[in-house]
Amino acid sequence: MMLEVDGLDAFYGQNQALYRVAFRVDEGQVRTLLGANGAGKTTVLRSLCGMVRTGGDIRFGGKRISGWATEDIVRLGVAHVPEGRGTFLRMTVEENLQLGAMTRRDRAGITADIERLYGNFPRLKERRTQQAGTLSGGEQQMLAVGRALMLRPRLLLLDEPSFGLAPLIVEELFAILRRINAETGVAMLIVEQNAALALELAEHAYLLETGRIVMDAPAAVIGADESIRRSYLGY
């Protein structure tokens, strides 16, 4: 198992945000974490990257990474597209992609990866010398995903990739994510408000409510259960 999380608690100061959260993601899998606003979805991703104080056990590739510094976790191959996308707005598109590969040493491989990425995201190629802050919301999200992929991650964490995007762009983005998963075999853990889309892409889903996992089932099962859909997912 690539990522194993057991008994995860998370704290913001005195406030506890997660209670005994447990889940798994294996090599090449796409899993999703669903739940209402404030359920703790973002906190789960931040816990995985060492960005909040946690208790419990997080294992990645057999190593216990709880309490590690963010940059060391990233260097193991965990790429995180955070809330707000984490783009370096005053740098160019190409510089952002270079930054994504900052932990790598193979210059030729980096150049090749950037070219391959431009194949997947032609709009980024057109704007390679532009400041990232001048891109549209959809282009910025593509850039954020592209930057994360430049790490050549084993696990990609995506925090609400559909947030603030037009429906057509969201569909395009999810199609690209599906293709990337198929081509590179990178595992993904996707936090989403847009449950319908996430359930289509993921094979397994976890439902989070006020900091606890209340449902752990194959995506098809959760998607088919009308009462869950109505009460938790709102569609």
Add this chain to the structure above:
Amino acid sequence: MELLLQQVMAGLATGAIYACMALSVVMIYQAIDHLNFAQGEMAMFSTFIAWQAMAWGLPYWLAFIISVVLSFIGGVLIERVLFRPIHNAPVLSNLVAFIALFSILNSSAGYIWDFTIKEFPTPFGTKPLFGRGLIDAHEAGMIGVTLVLLGLLYVFFRGTRLGLAMRAAAANPESARLVGIRVGWMTALGWGMAAAIGAVAGMLIAPVVFLEPNMMLGVLLYGFAGAVLGGLASPGGAVAGGFAVGIIENLAGTFIPYVGRELKLTIALILIVAVLMIRPSGIFGRRVVSRV
């Protein structure tokens, strides 16, 4: 006209030093969001190291290199030992640490090398250039070295991966960590580079103001004025601001009656206050909006 041109050139020369100091201040400000009040004392200490090396018989340029290298290491150590542990502390704790660093460096320089004024050599000589007394060789050297330094920094920040990583760490530390950049070390590196730039500035200005533990006091004030004038978020702006302050200082001292040499320092303070009143983020700066 001759006098005006002469004063502008002299202003450019001292402005080059202010530009270096402004650049050091901005480099640290970008990394930790605080003004380093001890920047001048760090530069003074570096200059004494070079002086000591020459007193032991080493040639100028070897002493110069030793001073720059030791200053770089010293800057990194100061960040690791003194400022790393308090990087999340309130502003006042940082301020106290800066003041402590200031007086530690100042008094230990006084203790080691005493407070008598010392001569510091110039590698460029003091002959007038172009034969008309417009600018002398040392002044031209100050401008030249500063411009070379700026060019190197530009290439470093725009053209190298390490430079890119440092810019990213300063612009957005959290996102920088998420791409695997060791932000703490980037900050330390920034301190080292600021200390090294300060060392160059100190060694260039020492032949003009003479070497003693309080030599950088006025220079740092002008450096601050330059940094504020150009904008603390903009290295290029800080350099332009430094040059501008040097010229303004010289012209005001010469052409405004009563200002003269005694009131020249006041000009720097008036400039800081005026800029902060009219354009708080500096001429080339941009407003920083922070979410609360």
